[in-house]
Amino acid sequence: MPRVLTETDVADFRERLCAAAERLFAERGPDAVTMRQLAAELGVSPMTPYRYFQDKDDILAAVRTNGFNQFAAALETARAGAKSARAKAAAVGEAYVRFAFDHPHTYKLMFDLNQPIADSHYPELEAAGRRAHETQTAWVKDQIAAGEMAGDPEAIGAMFWAATHGVVVLEMAGKLPPGAARQLHHQISSTLAKGLKPGA
Known part of the structure; x- marks a missing residue:
């Protein structure tokens, strides 16, 4: 027994x-x-x-839930620790890249497309995914409120996320040399930010 x-x-x-x-x-x-x-x-x-x-999918959902919550916590902490809107944006971006390379296994599984985040079978995963998504727009709203950017925060957040995720995955796959993702992230973010300034 x-x-x-x-x-x-x-x-x-x-x-x-x-x-x-x-x-x-x-x-x-x-x-x-x-x-x-x-x-x-x-x-x-x-x-x-x-x-x-219950099964392997249940384990994968738990692993990904933990990952999204750790990721969100890292970005939330970075944003809370910076004072100006511009500093918050930089801190969140740096925290994103740092998390990805400090936790490569976690990062890869978070964005595994074989198991959707919006799945009623895994409400905890869905909640963690929403929390992580909110970190991608919170700093944009700071920028808009400070007059640094203009536009839809959801769309802007998605642009920055796509660009950052892209360079991270390219470096992880060996398509970019070590350290290139961080450098490209800074360059792309600066270019996008300039184009999103009010009146640009």
Whole structure:
């Protein structure tokens, strides 16, 4: 008869399993990883992960939820720690690039398109995705309020996000030399900002 698990036991094992899954998913792709492999990675029986998660998609959703929340927290902290609107924009952009390269496995899985964020099966993932999305428009609203930019904050945020994500992924794929993503991010952001100034 299996022992009764405490909340701490469950939380600890889920955390260990998510950490192992994050690495294997990023290395091999979620489709190539099995629940049996995840169990072997932790040295437990093949059925043990099913005591904590319904299936592999459930684990992937948990990993991505944690990722989006960590990402959002990093950008929120950066924005809160800067004073002017312009400084907030720079701090958020720097935090974005730093997070991506400090947590490459997490970053890749956050934007895995095989599992949509807007999925009613995973409300926690959906909420974390919304929180992360809000970090992409909050600093733009600061800029607009300060008269530094004009336009739709959602559209502007999407432009900056697409540009930053693009250079990050290119460097991660070895298409850009190390450090190029950060440099290009600064150049692109500066160019976009100039074009978005009121009256530009």
